[in-house]
Amino acid sequence: xxxxxxxxxxxxxxxxxxxxxxxxxxxxxxxxxxxxxxxxxxxxxxxxxxxxxxxxxxxxxxxxxxxxxxxxxxxxxxxxxxxxxxxxxxxxxxxxxxxxxxxxxxxxxxxxxxxxxxxxxxxxxxxxxxxxxxxxxxxxxxxxxxxxxxxxxxxxxxxxxxxxxxxxxxxxxxxxxxxxxxxxxxxxxxxxxxxxxxxxxxxxxxxxxxxxxxxxxxxxxxxxxxxxxxxxxxxxxxxxxxxxxxxxxxxxxxxxxxxxxxxxxxxxxxxxxxxxxxxxxxxxxxxxxxxxxxxxxxxxxxxxxxxxxxxxxxxxxxxxxxxxxxxxxxxxxxxxxxxxxxxxxxxxxxxxxxxxxxxxxxxxxxxxxxxxxxxxxxxxxxxxxxxxxxxxxxxxxxxxxxxxxxxxxxxxxxxxxxxxxxxxxxxxxxxxxxxxxxxxxxxxxxxxxxxxxxxxxxxxxxxxxxxxxxxxxxxxxxxxxxxxx
Amino acid sequence: xxxxxxxxxxxxxxxxxxxxxxxxxxxxxxxxxxxxxxxxxxxxxxxxxxxxxx
Numbered sequence: 001x002x003x004x005x006x007x008x009x010x011x012x013x014x015x016x017x018x019x020x021x022x023x024x025x026x027x028x029x030x031x032x033x034x035x036x037x038x039x040x041x042x043x044x045x046x047x048x049x050x051x052x053x054x055x056x057x058x059x060x061x062x063x064x065x066x067x068x069x070x071x072x073x074x075x076x077x078x079x080x081x082x083x084x085x086x087x088x089x090x091x092x093x094x095x096x097x098x099x100x101x102x103x104x105x106x107x108x109x110x111x112x113x114x115x116x117x118x119x120x121x122x123x124x125x126x127x128x129x130x131x132x133x134x135x136x137x138x139x140x141x142x143x144x145x146x147x148x149x150x151x152x153x154x155x156x157x158x159x160x161x162x163x164x165x166x167x168x169x170x171x172x173x174x175x176x177x178x179x180x181x182x183x184x185x186x187x188x189x190x191x192x193x194x195x196x197x198x199x200x201x202x203x204x205x206x207x208x209x210x211x212x213x214x215x216x217x218x219x220x221x222x223x224x225x226x227x228x229x230x231x232x233x234x235x236x237x238x239x240x241x242x243x244x245x246x247x248x249x250x251x252x253x254x255x256x257x258x259x260x261x262x263x264x265x266x267x268x269x270x271x272x273x274x275x276x277x278x279x280x281x282x283x284x285x286x287x288x289x290x291x292x293x294x295x296x297x298x299x300x301x302x303x304x305x306x307x308x309x310x311x312x313x314x315x316x317x318x319x320x321x322x323x324x325x326x327x328x329x330x331x332x333x334x335x336x337x338x339x340x341x342x343x344x345x346x347x348x349x350x351x352x353x354x355x356x357x358x359x360x361x362x363x364x365x366x367x368x369x370x371x372x373x374x375x376x377x378x379x380x381x382x383x384x385x386x387x388x389x390x391x392x393x394x395x396x397x398x399x400x401x402x403x404x405x406x407x408x409x410x411x412x413x414x415x416x417x418x419x420x421x422x423x424x425x426x427x428x429x430x431x432x433x434x435x436x437x438x439x440x441x442x443x444x445x446x447x448x449x450x451x452x453x454x455x456x457x458x459x460x461x462x463x464x465x466x467x468x469x470x471x472x473x474x475x476x477x478x479x480x481x482x483x484x485x
Numbered sequence: 486x487x488x489x490x491x492x493x494x495x496x497x498x499x500x501x502x503x504x505x506x507x508x509x510x511x512x513x514x515x516x517x518x519x520x521x522x523x524x525x526x527x528x529x530x531x532x533x534x535x536x537x538x539x
Binding site: 236239240242243244248249381384385402404408409410411412422423425428430432450452454455456457458459461462484485 | 498499501502503504505512513514515516518519520522523526527529530531532533534536537538
């Protein structure tokens with residue numbers, strides 16, 4: 001009997017857990033380690049952040065769901081990996097520290113035959129002084145708890161506007177190296193929608209502030225889509241949507257510091273600016289969660305296993321090259337670590353070989369470029385591929401049997417721009433592949449039949465159905481495995 | 486008192502992007518058209534997903 005340990009129970013970790021439970025749960029042991037007691041459908045945090053959903057509607061208790069399965073759930077955080085075992089044993093293990101209140105602080109070593117690192121990111125608010133809800137002046141929608149607090153502050157700002165005060169709302173990214181612009185993009189339109197519903201839109205100045213070179217970059221270098229007899233860059237549509245809603249934008253910006261009511265940022269030309277705000281939601285940059293790795297003798301081998309940003313090195317080509325020489329082949333396919341064939345990293349936890357957007361820096365040398373998005377649909381796709389590979393490896397295969405390169409997979413993003421069953425709209429975007437492949441698609445790097453974007457009520461219906469479908473699926477309700485990931 | 490009409494300020498951020506026509510805005514929430522788009526988007530997503538698994 002083999003033991004598969006999964007670090008993390010987000011979209012990637014939970015996807016791997018439910019498929020491994022279905023395929024090999026009866027004959028092999030599956031352990032999920034997550035510091036969080038609850039699973040969170042993060043895309044719907046946007047609606048929590050504007051008061052249109054409750055925390056309970058976007059989360060559920062992990063222990064209860066795993067009780068229905070053969071999966072053993074440990075509410076704990078991973079501390080370190082010993083991929084070679086210890087002086088006394090060749091068996092690899094991880095060290096964990098319980099976050100379950102009854103065992104809080106207790107540490108334990110868990111041996112494994114296969115390890116999936118799906119920890120997700122550390123929300124690195126500390127990278128920008130004054131950023132974030134805990135020690136700063138901005139809010140976040142990265143967790144359900146953050147989104148709740150964001151809504152509380154948004155409602156307070158709405159009250160001020162109702163009382164006749166003009167307010168400035170700033171939404172975007174809180175550092176030059178952020179990813180997840182899509183979440184902020186969706187949030188700004190939902191805030192606009194809520195302000196209109198509250199009858200105070202004319203009292204608000206709404207400003208988009210981001211590290212994208214142009215609007216619509218989304219960390220993927222932007223997209224080209226067919227529309228109106230032209231192949232047009234997504235920038236055109238992103239700008240159109242902003243103008244239509246009366247939203248201003250500032251791009252190519254690295255937020256350096258946030259003070260109460262004031263954002264200090266640097267732009268690509270090297271100039272420094274200030275932007276005042278009454279309410280601001282800025283996405284933090286992501287980093288690895290800080291896992292360490294040790295060899296058999298207890299020597300620190302973290303730098304061999306992880307990239308400097310804390311993400312785990314996998315089967316990507318990490319050779320530094322100029323942008324013009326980047327290739328789709330640089331991107332990992334199996335997510336297996338090169339040194340340890342029984343360790344895989346998926347979702348945000350794996351180290352990308354490089355950015356997708358072209359690296360840019362300010363006149364002062366400050367990097368201002370979005371980092372690659374690898375949340376949501378790509379996370380689930382790679383987690384399922386790794387689960388299939390591990391299923392086959394415990395059954396005798398010598399190497400991974402499935403691949404899910406971001407240069408060979410598509411992604412869909414539905415960004416709500418107002419919630420109503422007949423009057424709501426959403427921007428629906430599909431891209432294929434996520435990482436442009438200029439060898440296969442020389443002109444634009446992507447398949448223009450599958451790279452699309454449109455705004456409409458259909459997108460809102462999709463968004464609403466996806467919310468319920470994915471939560472149903474994640475709760476392992478009857479028939480979950482026939483639903484698409 | 487009549488409000489004085491002034492020319493729209495050019496060379497501003499909001500001056501350049503395309504704006505949707507009334508017809509485009511209508512189609513965004515037209516139940517028949519959006520019903521069709523719902524089917525088309527779903528089919529595209531299914532095709533995209535089927536090409537993503539190897």
